[in-house]
Amino acid sequence: MLSNRQLFSRYMGLPSVVNEPVEIVGAKGIHLYDDAGNEYIDLVSGVSVSNVGHAHTEVIEAVRKQSEQYMHLMVYGKFVQAPQVMLAERLASLLPEKLRSVYFVNSGSEAIEGAIKLARRVSGRTELIGFQNAYHGGSMGALSLLGNEHLKNAFRPLLPDTRMLQFNNIKALEQITERTACVLIEPIQAEAGIILPAPGYLEALRVRCNETGALLIFDEIQMGMGRTGKMFAFEHSSVVPDILCLAKALGGGMPLGAFISSAENMSRLTYEPELGHITTFGGHPVCCAASMAAIEVIVKNKLIEDADRKGKMFAEELIQLNGVKEIRQAGLMLGVELIDESLTDVIMHEFSLNRLIVDRFLFNPTTFRIAPPLTITDHEISKSVQLIKKCLFNAINKTKP
Numbered sequence: 001m002l003s004n005r006q007l008f009s010r011y012m013g014l015p016s017v018v019n020e021p022v023e024i025v026g027a028k029g030i031h032l033y034d035d036a037g038n039e040y041i042d043l044v045s046g047v048s049v050s051n052v053g054h055a056h057t058e059v060i061e062a063v064r065k066q067s068e069q070y071m072h073l074m075v076y077g078k079f080v081q082a083p084q085v086m087l088a089e090r091l092a093s094l095l096p097e098k099l100r101s102v103y104f105v106n107s108g109s110e111a112i113e114g115a116i117k118l119a120r121r122v123s124g125r126t127e128l129i130g131f132q133n134a135y136h137g138g139s140m141g142a143l144s145l146l147g148n149e150h151l152k153n154a155f156r157p158l159l160p161d162t163r164m165l166q167f168n169n170i171k172a173l174e175q176i177t178e179r180t181a182c183v184l185i186e187p188i189q190a191e192a193g194i195i196l197p198a199p200g201y202l203e204a205l206r207v208r209c210n211e212t213g214a215l216l217i218f219d220e221i222q223m224g225m226g227r228t229g230k231m232f233a234f235e236h237s238s239v240v241p242d243i244l245c246l247a248k249a250l251g252g253g254m255p256l257g258a259f260i261s262s263a264e265n266m267s268r269l270t271y272e273p274e275l276g277h278i279t280t281f282g283g284h285p286v287c288c289a290a291s292m293a294a295i296e297v298i299v300k301n302k303l304i305e306d307a308d309r310k311g312k313m314f315a316e317e318l319i320q321l322n323g324v325k326e327i328r329q330a331g332l333m334l335g336v337e338l339i340d341e342s343l344t345d346v347i348m349h350e351f352s353l354n355r356l357i358v359d360r361f362l363f364n365p366t367t368f369r370i371a372p373p374l375t376i377t378d379h380e381i382s383k384s385v386q387l388i389k390k391c392l393f394n395a396i397n398k399t400k401p
């Protein structure tokens, strides 16, 4: 009989080669456990998903209760389902007046697709604007606004009439015109290596979109749900987008995405044509129940209020270390930039030897990501920092000429 590792290599479609696959058999809080009984510290949260930690009892209970009541009933939007409508109301209660209509989908990519379609319908225009080094998902629309030629090129032709701007370049905003249907932006760029907007940049973007009638879409799929020290990253600015995309942590560990806009905008998917966006599983009741529980865990335990202090605990210790060039931080989302790429290559190996789950960014080869569950304790942060220090020390020694 083949082992699970062998089955993984033989039968799974994979996006990259995994040389030594690890089988995880359990997860709790900030820890993952493998089949040999080893404990791993998760400093990535499944890429900003497990904001309330793994296997949170309240999320598990919500999933259990809802699965017993009903799971999938019918394609999206045909029946009133309490978990969906209650979650839509809860999200609306956390958002400004103009973001009151929630369209639930299955993933981040689908939220982006829905948002692009909505923007084209509302504006009646075709041009789509994105940003260099942005990541929005693997589907064709999201890929069309991905800010990296290498990842895009093999899949052309993509959507026509797209334009890519440089993030934080105010002058480039002039390229947004009356032809532009929408501007899709991460208010804090994630895969670029945690790039914060310059003061006034998002405000200038909002003004330019208002002037030209282009819809402003914020992709908060990675940064939303408390990760940056606010429930939504746009709250760090005075800007409210026309469409907000959420996913990842939204589902509390279950697959759930949403694009959110005004009721008036959203009605454009209901008429001419009817069925403007269709999804079978979007807003799955079990995922919505998990989401509701996760939001209450975040609010009740004041995880947002504490995220910035915890993020600074990491940043203040790590910035002092030899080999660290810069740290960019927003709440518990940190990009730790090292002095060169080869050191980053070696430290990644050290992290795995020390069973620390740390990840790189797609478009920033010298930076690694720290984004643990928001439930991480001060003690767990101190322990993680000690291990990162050890890894960096070893990596520097191994890269010495």
Ligand code: PLP
Binding pocket: 047, 107, 108, 109, 110, 112, 135, 136, 137, 138, 186, 190, 219, 220, 221, 222, 247, 248
């Ligand atoms: N947008 C951002 C900023 C992301 O980081 C991701 C995924 O990493 C996506 C969109 C796509 O989400 P999904 O993988 O759920 O399709």
